[in-house]
Amino acid sequence: MPELPEVEVVRRGLADHVVGRTIERAEFRGARVARRHLPGPLDLAARLEGNHIQEARRRGKYLWLVLRAPDGHQQGLIAHLGMSGQLLVEPSEAPEEKHLHARFTFADGDPELRFVDQRTFGGMALAELTPEGVPEPVAHIAPDPLEAAYDQAAVVRRMKTRDSAVKRALLDQSLVSGVGNIYADEALWRAQVHGERLCSSLTKPALRRVLDHAREVMLAALGEGGTSFDALYVNVNGASGYFDRSLHAYGQEGRPCDRCGTLIRREAFMNRSSFSCPHCQPRPRLRHG
């Protein structure tokens, strides 16, 4: 399930294999992959043809290619992988994947680029860039902990005023981006904080610790090529990451905590699952009123 480290691995792959090339033809299949493009997928494809790819950029879980049209106009081609999206660089003769949603061929020939997504939570969009160089639909996404614009002190101040669970805040991409369910659970385990603790009830140093750990666990995962659990997440070259061997909380229900040996528990949270250590991460007292 692609979170920041996995998306960064894909971005690097795009930088290596797609940047510097010119799109010859684009094709979108189905109505969902071309997001919010009212003129439709055929129009979107036509607009991409002849564009030169200048850069592959990322903020949080959003990826975009900086395109330059023949007339010099720059736009961003956004790609969000959702939870099962893949960008594959392949020879054009490669058999079509079952859930192939888009393909791009280039003026210099093979390889081509494909967007494959089983669950179609992901999608692509063409958008204008803001003066800061971010596509407009991405402008509301906060900087992620690995970019220069990330201001952790400001994030801590905003979190401190929130009357919501700290895990909910970690997952709020408008507060800090790039963190998903896996790395949220890992960061909370490392910080020894239960995700149901209210932001406003935690001290600023505790909030700082949670964010520090989120940054560190994502950096560690990036060093190992990202996390993967099944064949769904594959990087741009088709190779899976393997950080899942290093997880301490996520998916570890019933296994002993690597710090204290207490069995890791699973709890329902926001219509999904949270994993934590009952001893290291005690639940907050129930709110009442």
Added chain:
DNA sequence: CTTTTCTCCTGTATGC
């Protein structure tokens, strides 16, 4: 405004 819930999708695992 802030906060929470719902919805989109399909392959895999589990239960009867």
Added chain:
DNA sequence: TGCATACAGGAGAAAA
């Protein structure tokens, strides 16, 4: 064996 159900979950819309 077959069918029904639960689950995975990012993010934006909708609701509260």
